Amino acid sequence: MSILVGRETRLVVQGITGREGEFHSRAMLDYGTRIVAGVTPNKGGQQTLDGRVPVFDTVAEAVRETGANTSCIYVPAAGAPDAILEAAGAGIETIFCITEGIPALDMLRAVAVVQAAGARLIGPNCPGATSPGRAKVGIIPGSVHREGGAGVVSRSGTLTYEAVQAMTDAGIGQSTCVGIGGDPIIGTTFLDVLKLFAADPETDAIVLIGEIGGSAEEEAAAWAAEHLRGVPMAAFIAGRTAPEGRRMGHAGAIISGGSGTAADKIAALEAAGIRVAGSPTEIPAILRAAGYRA
C-alpha cells in the first residue's frame, strides 16, 4: 500500500492545458499515474496529451464521466482557491494544489470548505506526492524515487528531492513521499501525514523534513513521541542560519517574535527521540542507526 496516491488513484488535472499543467501531466503519465481527465473551462470536449486525456469544462463533469477521485491543481494563484472549492464540491477525495502565491486568507476560507466537505487538501505551494512504482501526483521528479518502505513528509520541494535522492542512493526506498507545502495555511500538516503513515502497513520508517516558521514540527514531534515509538525515524530542519523576521522564500518560512526557530524544532524532535540530521545526506545513516533494515 501507500498513502494519498497509489494504484487506485484516478487523477483529474485542473489547468491541464496550461504550460505547467501540460508539462507535469506528461511526466505523471510517463511515470504511470492514471490521469483520467483534465479540466479547463471552455476547453471541454478536447483531447490533450496526444489524445490520451479527455478535457472537461468542469470537475463535476470529469468526475461523472471518468470516476476521478483525486485532483491536481496547476491553476494560477488568482483562480486556484476556486479550483480547490470546485474539486471539493465535485466530491474529489484528495486534492493536491501545486500553485504557489495564493493569498493566505483565500486558503483559510478554502480549507474550511474542504474540511466541511470531508475532503483532503495537500498544499498549496507543494510538490505533490509520489508512491514509487505506483503513481506520482505533482511535480516531484520520478527519477529520485525507489520503491520501499520509508515514508517521507516535507514542507519543501527541491530539498525533498535532495533527501529522497540520498535515501535512494543509500538503498532506502520510499512507500510514499509527500510534500505538504511551504505556505502558512496548508490543508494537510505534518501531523496529518504522520497519522496516515502510522496507519499504513507498508510504511515502516518515517522521515520528516521541516523548516523554520510555525510550530507544525513541534506538534508532530509531540505526537510521534507518543504514537511512533517503535518506528525508525529521522528528521531534517532547514534554516538554522536564517535571520529573524525575514520570509525565506516560502510564505510560511519566517521566524517571528522569536518563535519558529530551527533550534526550537530540533530540540522538540530530539526530545521526542527523533534524531535530526545536520545534512540531508545523513538521513539514511540516521534511519539505519534507528534500527531500520531496508
Next chain:
Amino acid sequence: MSILVGRETRLVVQGITGREGEFHSRAMLDYGTRIVAGVTPNKGGQQTLDGRVPVFDTVAEAVRETGANTSCIYVPAAGAPDAILEAAGAGIETIFCITEGIPALDMLRAVAVVQAAGARLIGPNCPGATSPGRAKVGIIPGSVHREGGAGVVSRSGTLTYEAVQAMTDAGIGQSTCVGIGGDPIIGTTFLDVLKLFAADPETDAIVLIGEIGGSAEEEAAAWAAEHLRGVPMAAFIAGRTAPEGRRMGHAGAIISGGSGTAADKIAALEAAGIRVAGSPTEIPAILRAAGYRA
C-alpha cells in the same frame, strides 16, 4: 420520555432580563422547567426571578457554571441571530428561538453554523415546546396541556394552543408539543420532528398542524407515508381561503407562483393516509377514528 425538552433539560434563557424574557421565564419556572441560568451581557453576576436564576454575561460562562444544555432566546430580532450563534458556539445542544422578525438571510447564515456545530435549532418565530408534566420551553401556555402520548408539531402559535386545548378537552394528552415556527428559514422542519417522534417510545400518535407556503407539509407527508404507517395521525392546514401572493402574517405563509396552497398540502396528506381536519376541534375525533385509544 419526550422529545426536545424534558426532565433532563437544563435551560439557559438568553435575554432573561428583558420584558418578554422575564415574563415567560417566570411561567416556565412555575411550570417546573429547570432554568439554570439567564444571559444578558453586562448583567452578569445578578440574580433574577426573585433570586432563583443567576445571570451571566455570556452563554459560555452559563454553560460552564451551570451545565446548561438547552437555550431559549427572547433577544430582539437585531441581536437574535448572534444569540443563536453564541448558543451554538457554547455547545448548547437544543436552541429555541422565540424571536420573530429576523431577516431570512441572517437565519440562512445562522442555520449553516448551527448545522456545522451539530446543534439543533427550533424556530425562529416559534412558540417553543412543551412536554406536559416535565418541562415547557418558550411561550406556549402550560394550561392547555395534559400528559399523554400524542406528539404535536405545528408552524403556528395560538392555532397550536387551540388544537392542543381541543385534544386536552377530549382527553387526549400530549407527549411533546413542538412549534417549529412560521418563518421561511427555520432550524427544524416538520420532517425532523416526525423523525424524533417516530423514535420516541412514548409518542404513540402524531398531530401535524401546517399552513400555506412552502412544501414542508408535503415533504413530511411523503416520509410519513413510508415510515409512520401504523401510527394514528391527524393533520390540520390553515389558509384554505388565503389569497395568492400575500404574506399571511407569518413570513413563511405565502402562496407564490401557485405553489404552497392549502389544497396541495391537504391532498399530499390525504394521499399519505393522514386525514385532515376541517377545524382544529375535529382533531381528537380523527385520531380516534385512526385507531388511537388514549
Next chain:
Amino acid sequence: MKIQEADAKSLLLAQGLPVPAWEVVRSAPEARAAAERAFAAGASLVVVKAQVLVGGRGKAGGVKVAADAGAAEAAAKAILALEIKGIPVRKLLVGPAADIAREYYLGAILDRVSRRIVVMASAEGGVEIEEVAKVNPGAIHRLEAHPHLGLLDWQARQLAFAVGLGGPHLRDFVQVAKGLVATMLANDADLVEVNPLAIVRETAADGSPVERLACLDAKITLDDSALFRHPALEALRDLDEEDPVDRQARDEGINFIKLDGSIGCMVNGAGLAMTTMDLVKRAGGEPANFLDIGGGARADKVAAAMRLILADPQVTAILVNIFGGITRGDEVARGLIEARAVQARDVPMVVRIVGTNAEEAAALLEANHFATASSLDDAAAKAVAAAGAAARTGPLTNPAADR
C-alpha cells in the same frame, strides 16, 4: 416587498451588472422626450413598459416597441390608459430596445427546503419560469450557493455550461450570476430574477458587430423583516399601488389583508387568523379580511384593529377570536368595549375569548352585552348568521358614537 422593474434594475446596476439604460416617466410627453434621447443615443427602436407590481404586463398590452418618438408617445398614452390586473398604470420605463440574439432565464431565490440561496438558470428565457418548470423541468438548472461565501466562481461556470453559455460569454455570465446573488445579499432580497438575460447584438466603438449579455428585465422581492436595516429600500415602496388601509395597518403594527367578504375578523396569531377565515367560509360566510393583532396586544391596538375592519363598508359582522397566551383576554375585552363606544358604524359582533384571563373577559363582555361564543366553530357560525341578518336589515349607524 415587491419593487418596480426600474428600481430592481438600479439595484442590479449597483452590483455592476450589465443593464441597458432606461428612464422612468409618468406621462406620454415625458415618454416622447425620453424616447428622443434614446434615439439620439443611437437606439434604433425604443421599448415602453408599464411599471406595475403584477405579472403578465406583456399579455395585457403593457409593453410596446416604438420606431420613432411619436410612436413612443402613442404607446405611452395607450399603456397609461391601462389597468393591469386592477392596477392602473402610472409609470413607464422607456429605453432602447435590445436586438436580442437569444434569451435565458437566471434567478436566485431563498429556498426553504435546502435553506440556501438557490440559483436557477435556463436556456428557455423570456417565458414564465413557472411555465418552464411545468412543461420542461429538465431545462431548469439549479444549484445552492454557499451559505456564507455566496455563489462561487465554479458554480457560476457550471450553470453557464449547463445552459450553453460557455465560450465567449462565460466570463460575463459568471459576473452576472455572482452579481445576482450579491444583489440578493446586499439588499436582503428573497428573490432576484433576470428574465430575460439576453445575448444582445450591439455595435462596438469601431463599428463592428458584437454580442454581449444584458439584463433586459428584473424582478426583485425584498425581505420585509430586513427592511429595518435598509432605509433606502423602504423608500422604494410604491405607495401608488398600495391600499391606504394597508399602509395604516402597517403603521399600527397590525398584520391586515383586505379580502372580498362581509365578515370582519380580529384574531391573535397568524395561523389562528387564517383558520378563523377558513371556518367562516366553512360556515357559509365570506371573510372580509385577514387580521392578526399579534401577541400581547393591548386595548389601543384592539381599537385600531376595529377601525381597520370597519373602514371596509362591505363588513356586516365582526368575529373576534382570541386565544390568550401572552395576550390577556380582559385587555382585549376592554379594548372592544372602548372601540364600540366610539365607532362610527354599529355592526353585530361575536366575541370568543379563551385562555389567559378568559373569565374576567367573559364578565366584562357580558356586562356590556356582547354576543359571545365558546368554541371556534360556534363563533364562526354565529358570525355568519349575524352577517346574514345584517344583510337583510341593512347597516345601522351607531347611536352611541360621539363622532
Next chain:
Amino acid sequence: MKIQEADAKSLLLAQGLPVPAWEVVRSAPEARAAAERAFAAGASLVVVKAQVLVGGRGKAGGVKVAADAGAAEAAAKAILALEIKGIPVRKLLVGPAADIAREYYLGAILDRVSRRIVVMASAEGGVEIEEVAKVNPGAIHRLEAHPHLGLLDWQARQLAFAVGLGGPHLRDFVQVAKGLVATMLANDADLVEVNPLAIVRETAADGSPVERLACLDAKITLDDSALFRHPALEALRDLDEEDPVDRQARDEGINFIKLDGSIGCMVNGAGLAMTTMDLVKRAGGEPANFLDIGGGARADKVAAAMRLILADPQVTAILVNIFGGITRGDEVARGLIEARAVQARDVPMVVRIVGTNAEEAAALLEANHFATASSLDDAAAKAVAAAGAAARTGPLTNPAADR
C-alpha cells in the same frame, strides 16, 4: 510586508475604528507646525513618534512627549538624528498625546495551527505581547474568528468580558474587535495589532469628562501573496527602509535576502536554499545571502541572480546548488557561463547541478572550466575553502568582463 504605524492607523480608520488624529512629518520645523495645530485643536500634550519598521522604538528614544511646540520641535530633531536597529529615522508621527486611564492589548493574527484568524486580547496592554506570553500566558485570551463570517458579536463580547472591558466600554470594544478583523480581511493582512488599545480620558462637548476607547498604536503586516489585488497597499511599501538590492531582487522575481557572510549562494527552492546556507555555516563559512531562483529558472534569471550576489562586495566565493526538477541543469549551466563572461568581478565559484539534464550541464561546466562538486556537503566544503583562499589573496577583477 510591514507598513508604518501611520499607514496602519489609516487602514483602521477606514474600518471606522477610533484612532486619534495624527500627522506625518519629515523635519523638525514640520513637526513644530504639526504640534502647533494639535495644541490649537485642544491637545494639552503632543507625542512625537519615529516611523520605522522595527520594534523597540520607545526604548531607543524614538517616542517623546512634548508640552509645547518648541519642545516638540526639539524632540523631533533628536528623534530624526537616531538610527533605530540600524534604520535611520526619516519620518515622524505627531499628534495629541492621550490621557490614558488604562491600557489593553488587542491583536488579530493568521494562526497556522488552527488555520483560523485568532483574535487575542489582554488587560496587560502597552507592553510587548511576546513578553506577556512568556511571563503571564494566562493573561492572554484567544479565540478563533469564524472562517467565513469573521469575528462574531458574541465572540467580541466574550473577549471584552475576559479582559474586564464589559460595562460602559462593551459596545465600543465589540466594534473595535470586529473592526480589527474586518481590517485584516479588507487588506489581506497577516497581523493587525493595536497595542495599546486604551481607555482615554477626554472632555465631552459639554465640558464633562468622558472615557472612551482609542487605538493608540497600530501594527499591520500584509500578506505579500495578496498584494497583487491591493495596488493601493503596494504603494505603502516604505522604499526608504528597503535595501535597493531587495527591490532589484523583487523586480527580477528572485527571492533574495542579504546576510553578513562571504559566500554567495544561488539555489533553486527555498528549503534547499536555507539548507545550503546551513551547510556553508556547518563547513565553517558564512553565507552572504539567501537566494532562491525559483522553479524552472532560465539563463537570464541565472544571470540576474549572479548580479545580485556580486553586488555585495563582501562576497568572496559563490556556491551554486541546483537540484533540477522543473529547472533544467543545462539551462542553468548556460546561464552561469553567460553571466561569468560579463561579470565585473571574478570570484571563485563552485557549482553543483544534479537532476534534470545534469549530464549536459556537467559537460558544459567542464568545457568552461567551472569548479564542480557532486554532493551538497562537498560543494559547501569547496566553497568555504575557495572563500578562505580568496580572503588570503584579495579580490580579483575579471579580465574577461567587457564592462
